Amino acid sequence: MAAAMHQRLMEHLTTAVLLLDGELRVVWMNPAAEALLSLSLSRVEGVALCSLMEQADGLAGVLSKARDAFHPFTRREARLAMLGGEPLTVDYTVTPLSRDELLLEVEPRDRLIRISREEALLTRQETVKVLTRGLAHEVKNPLGGIRGAAQLLERDLENPAHREFTRIIIEEVDRLRDLVDSMLGPNRVARHEPVNIHKVLERVRSLLLAEHPTVNIERDYDPSLPDLAGDEAQLIQAVLNVARNAVEAMHEAGTPAPHLVLRTRARRQFTLGAERHRLVAEVALLDNGPGIPEALKETLFYPMVSGRADGSGLGLSIAQGILHQHQGLIECDSVPGHTEFRLLIPLETRHD
Known part of the structure; x- marks a missing residue:
């Protein structure tokens, strides 16, 4: 007994x-x-x-x-x-x-380690967001003053060559303002309408093939995935930023036969940060590029951080910001020859 x-x-x-x-x-x-x-x-x-x-x-x-x-x-x-x-x-x-x-x-321990890593990532991202917004405010105020002064000066100058200098000042101020706005990420709240994630991926795929026709882009979709509640335009931007970053890294490294896989899966009873979701859409982008340098892995989603010589360091930061607006996040694992970005988005209907 x-x-x-x-x-x-x-x-x-x-x-x-x-x-x-x-x-x-x-x-x-x-x-x-x-x-x-x-x-x-x-x-x-x-x-x-x-x-x-x-x-x-x-x-x-x-x-x-x-x-x-x-x-x-x-x-x-x-x-x-x-x-x-x-x-x-x-x-x-x-x-x-x-x-x-x-x-x-x-x-x-995998689930606990992943939850701990995600919580640390979310905390770091929130800290960076606060610092970035504070920095943007401090930079944009004097930029407005410089632009206004240059416009006033331009009206008083008779020499066309001198007016050309003021136009340069105004253009550079506008460029810096746009850069600061980009650091802040999407400037509007995401809409939450039914979105077919595969339609988003097909749009990204067509854009990438137009830019980089030599890249082999493979689809591995889960057709059972339901629509998610989100902003289609912003999700296209987020996926495109991640995918374009991968493709450009492969080209810059001279990867032979560059290959990108777009994969979707459903994850059930999945925890994001501290919240457990009944169903989560996982959009994975896998490439055979050079991998992410170890020194960049911890700061990969920070603004102005880039592993490429001509990179702005804003694409992944903006993508992460868009995922946050959808209650999701982006994870990354990378070794030379295999890098995987996973965009995780809850599939529950939101009531904002």
């Missing part, structure tokens, strides 16, 4: 629990472990756990040490990957129950 109750309790735990024998073979696992490792007990019972893994991050050594020393061991943020599966970041604890039994508890 007690044993049945204990097993029932283990089966309802959200923590993945596995029981291994002295040869580190799977004896039992609860449903949480089956879900986490994408394995069924009936298929792997009696199989050595580490033989099922493509990446074990020293797990076999920790299991053996716990068994031989008869002492529990814990590893934090270990990377595990089942054969043919996605890598997982986990915390795990090995507890020897006897010389022939080991209890392995596995707690996934």
Whole structure:
């Protein structure tokens, strides 16, 4: 009776629990472990756990040490990957129950790490937004005075050559004003109307092919994605900024056979920042370019930060600002030869 109750309790735990024998073979696992490792007990019972893994991050050594020393061991943020599966970041604890039994508890960390990273990103973005708006206010006030003074001076000058100088002043002031406005991002509140995200991507694709006909742009769409509530024009601008940045980086680096993938997926019960959403649209842009320099990764979405010689450093900052207006955000992972930007947008109907 007690044993049945204990097993029932283990089966309802959200923590993945596995029981291994002295040869580190799977004896039992609860449903949480089956879900986490994408394995069924009936298929792997009696199989050595580490033989099922493509990446074990020293797990076999920790299991053996716990068994031989008869002492529990814990590893934090270990990377595990089942054969043919996605890598997982986990915390795990090995507890020897006897010389022939080991209890392995596995707690996934990917979601917590991602939430922590997103919260830090949102905090940094909010800080940058406040600083940028303050800077813009301080810059635009004297620019207005300089422009007004140059116009007054131009009216009093008779020499055309001198008036040319005042026109240069006015044009440069206007250019700086436009630059400051660009730093502030979209200057109107986003509309929230039904938008087909694939229509947005097709528009971006056509614009990119017109600018860069040699780039191979592959589509990988999820046709089941419903419309989202958003501003089509602003979403086109956000996706175009990210995609154009990727394509131009590939061209500047001389990437052979530049390749860009536009991919859409639905993410269920997905957390953005501190808020959990029932359904989120993921728009991923994957390229085979040079990757993002390590020194730029933390400040990639700040205004005036660019990894390209002729970049303004505003495209990604503006894109992130547009996603914020849609309650979403942009994530990025990059290594040389593979960069992935993910635009995450909630699909719930908004009531602003």
